[in-house]
Amino acid sequence: MRVTFESFREWKSYCEHSQEPIWKPVLSYEIELRNRTEQQIWDGLAAAYCVMRDAIEKGLTEDMRSISGMINNGAKKIKNCHIAVLGDEFKKLIYRSIAAKELNSCMGRIVAAPTAGASGILPGVLTTLQDLHHLDNSQIYESMLVAAGIGLIIEQRASIAGAVGGCQAETGTAAAMGAGAIVYALGGNIDQVFDSVAITIMNMLGLICDPIAGLVEVPCVKRNASASVIAFASAQIALAGDSSIIPVDEVIDVMGEVGQSMDTRYKETALGGLAATPTGKKIAEKVLKNPSEIINFDETKSNEI
């Protein structure tokens, strides 16, 4: 395996030596790791992209009410809102990210990218990027490889799970993957791709995971929209050559360290943050199982239950 995806530095020095485009070593990694053919990988990416587009479509057309009732057709409301605060493309980015994530909350079919909680970000980012800049599918698939490489390194050096590293690890990683995909697709060089990753993570550092009632709904859905916006903001900065100052590997390490020192209250346990607000607790009481229907474990009778 030529690039192990343990650091951005390794990835960059490989590309400088081999003169390969940045996505190529990601492809080689997967071919070697899973014994797949190149065609299988392109097909897999195409299938994932198809599910992402479908998820947006369903989120905007089907009834998106979650079992708890906290999700209630938000994407449609935004699409139909007559005010576009920053133009139509911005609005599109927001409602598309929310549509795909709402489908996830409503038990629809999605692509976990990198996790189910962050499943609205890449759909929103990639489809808006493609439509706005008239990119071919093949350019999108290459960008998805770049995004996957970014995710692999963050998983190795920090974490991609809210329960381990807080929401910075989940929506932050997805946003960083999205930012790198944008910069690559719009012709940025490898330094600019990595700068966009660093800037994104800098912008999302410290974000806690505090889902109300433990359900992947609030604040998750709306964070998918804001993470998509941060991806574009970071890409804009990086593409201009305005650097992150702190190298990307060091930024990722900080994210890992912040995640480790985060109190467990803020790591998907629904014991802190928004989940522990008076309203959050009230909602939890309503949507969670009624305590009278729950049996407490009794060691002596453990065979019976």
Next chain:
Amino acid sequence: MEKSSIFDMIGPIMIGPSSSHTAGVVRIGRVARLLLRDTPDHVEVIFYNSFATTYEGHGSDRAVIGGLLGFANDDERIRNALDIAKKQNIQIHFKSVLQASTLHPNSIKIKASKGNKSVEILGVSRGGGLIAIKEVDGFNANFTGQLHTLVILALDVKGSIAFIADVIAHDDCNIATMTVSRSNKNEDAKLIIEMDSPISEPALSYLKSLKWVKEVIYLPEIG
């Protein structure tokens, strides 16, 4: 740490909302179905600990029934699995049990039966859609469904384990893990063997034909 695939970063394609509450739970349901070798007509599911309070909100009840109906992780019918099961006249009971401190926070017990066949498993959803089966019919177990698995019930005769291992080795299968557990009540032993590749049909029939072997169930990789 084992290396992730790029399709762990962009993927898997799955039914939401969460890999531990849906994807993993569907898989546990599917293991029960494979062990029963049929669609059950009676099902009882116990959700423990953290699952006990959140299973409805996360749709884990639909996920487990979806798995018992044989649905894959990305099957959109999972959302309606309870209605589908009802139409097939499957009797379903859910129970919640808290404070089972000896069990993993995300544990599920499934008791499923069809006619006079029945199976009972205890499974854990380990996160990221990965699972571990900890008990089968009261015997200790420890398998993930990611490999090819043989579940064998045999009389606890001398040399039986070595004999079975030998048959598998001759079939050119590499054994990854083996769990042997005995029940106190009788002389039976449960052997659970995870292999890196599938076992051949002749080797499987040979194992089944052995006098001291009561039952052999082969579970292919659970995708």
